[in-house]
Amino acid sequence: MKFETFYLESESTKIDIHGNSKDGYVLSSIIVPKALQGKGEGSKAMQELIDRVDKEQAIIATTPSSDFGSSKSRLIEFYKRFGFVPNKGRNKDFRFQETMIRYPR
Numbered sequence: 001m002k003f004e005t006f007y008l009e010s011e012s013t014k015i016d017i018h019g020n021s022k023d024g025y026v027l028s029s030i031i032v033p034k035a036l037q038g039k040g041e042g043s044k045a046m047q048e049l050i051d052r053v054d055k056e057q058a059i060i061a062t063t064p065s066s067d068f069g070s071s072k073s074r075l076i077e078f079y080k081r082f083g084f085v086p087n088k089g090r091n092k093d094f095r096f097q098e099t100m101i102r103y104p105r
Contacts, residue, residue, distance in 0.1 A: 012036065013045040021056035026098060028062075042078070050082050054104050061087060061098035076100070 013032045019025035027049075032042040053060050062084065064075035079100050085091050087101040 013041045015045050015049055017049065017060070019058075019060075021053075021058040024059035024061060024095065025053060026061050026096070029067075043081075046078075046082055050102070053102075057104045059093065059096075059101060059103055060084075061093070061096040061101045063098045064100065 013030065013036070015030045016028040017025050018028065030042060030046065032045075049060075062079060064072050064079060066072045066075075079102075082102065083105065084100040084102040087093060087096055087099055091101060093101055
């Protein structure tokens with residue numbers, strides 16, 4: 001898989017994602033400064049990302065992690081709001097090892 005990295009910054013929220021429209025993207029991190037958490041900044045940045053990826057008709061995958069301070073269960077619910085589903089069973093895409101995946105709309 002050929003990777004390109006791009007960063008989206010919505011105000012001071014940083015999203016790190018790599019991949020390409022043909023092979024799909026992997027979302028590595030979304031970092032919202034503590035002072036802005038709970039104010040919709042993460043959702044705004046995520047919507048910007050989803051709009052871009054959908055325009056490219058690309059798959060995006062991620063693995064929620066508490067490494068950056070948020071709880072894993074809270075992140076799972078956050079990603080579900082944007083159309084991510086567990087990457088297992090019927091939805092399993094073996095090209096990705098990440099635990100959640102979102103297909104373009």
